[in-house]
């Protein structure tokens with residue numbers, strides 16, 4: 743654990759730890775911090791939650807992998823408001839949390855290619 747740039751300790755959201763550069767307890771990060779940015783994503787390459795792709799790049803020592811289309815049933819989205827997870831298929835269909843109904847940032851759809859095949 744030496745020689746790496748300083749990364750803050752992960753935050754706990756529900757039962758999960760969120761890594762990278764989060765700035766509050768609802769998974770906002772230094773890159774995305776509006777009222778709507780309360781979503782973390784599980785990365786298949788390392789099985790870790792990050793607020794965004796840039797947080798993964800800042801923390802991980804490898805290229806980010808994307809979820810194959812066949813993994814749509816995986817619980818890979820984490821709501822920072824209630825701590826519940828949603829499947830990739832459900833998230834892509836509604837852009838809302840299946841637990842509390844919170845609407846996620848619609849602009850995230852522009853970046854789906856960074857996370858999903």
Ligand SMILES: [Zn+2]
Pocket residue numbers: 785786787788789798802804805806807
């Ligand atoms: Zn990774």
Ligand SMILES: [Zn+2]
Pocket residue numbers: 762763771772773774793794795796797798
């Ligand atoms: Zn980030």
Ligand SMILES: [Zn+2]
Pocket residue numbers: 821822823824825826839840841842843844
């Ligand atoms: Zn929620």
